[in-house]
Amino acid sequence: MFKFWGSQDQQAQESPQETSASSWYPPSVVSSLNSSHSSTTGGSFNLQRPSERPQSPSHVSPAEAAGIINLLKDKSVDELRRLLSDKEAYNQFLLSLDQIKIQNNLRDELRKETMQLARENLEKEPRIMELRNQCRIIRTTELASAQEKLNELERQKEETLKFYSPASLLQRLQDAMSKTDEESESLHRQLLDREMDVGVFVQKYKKLRTVYHRRALTHLAAKTSING
Secondary structure (H helix, E strand, O other): EOOOOOOOOHHHHHHHHHHHHHHHOHHHHHHHHHHHHHHHHEEEOOOOHHOOOOOOOOOOOOHHHHHHHHHHHHOOOHHHHHHHHHHHHHHHHHOOOOHHHOOOOHHHHHHHHHHHHHHHHHHHHHHHHHHHHHHHHHHHHHHHHHHHHHHHHHHHHHHHHHHHHHHHHHHHEEEHHHHHHHHHHHHHHHHHOOOOHHHHHHHHHHHHHHHHEEEHHHHHHHHHHOOO
16 A cells, blocks of 8 residues: 555555555545655655545545644654554544544533433423413313303393394384384273273373374484485
């Protein structure tokens, strides 16, 4: 995997083992290693297999890549080779990067906040259950009673509106006129049958006819107003 000037035989012996070891190594970091060692040793490292180069675009920004190169440029060949072959060493190096530390800190903070929210929600669960039970009681008792009372008030309102509607008032006025007219006729019959004195008859009959004609005029005016 490593190609030193004048050491092609050593490369041929080491290449199979290191190529397999780099299969799990991120191409972006391999590229950084490649650039770092090229700039410090004067040699060239071919750390990526040709088939990986077009299929593995780097997801590391230039600033992050520069930071990784700065960490790797002073490492020896053995240290770089160990990073490629030893996954534990690679993981330790990865966890030492500032970007990874920041990301892990953010992850831990989010986990703590999530756990805190979960605990708060669990603490509120009894109160939520209590409120749910109260709503159920209100729905089955107080709400039913209030609905029944509302229905009764609605019925009374409809009856009141119907009772005081123009048509209803005219009809009751007409009924009162008919009743007064019948009472006047009854007084007249009593007079003819000599059941009542003339003086008493005149007084009562005059009063009944006054009421009748007042109601008749009111009925006529109301009916004209409604129809007009």
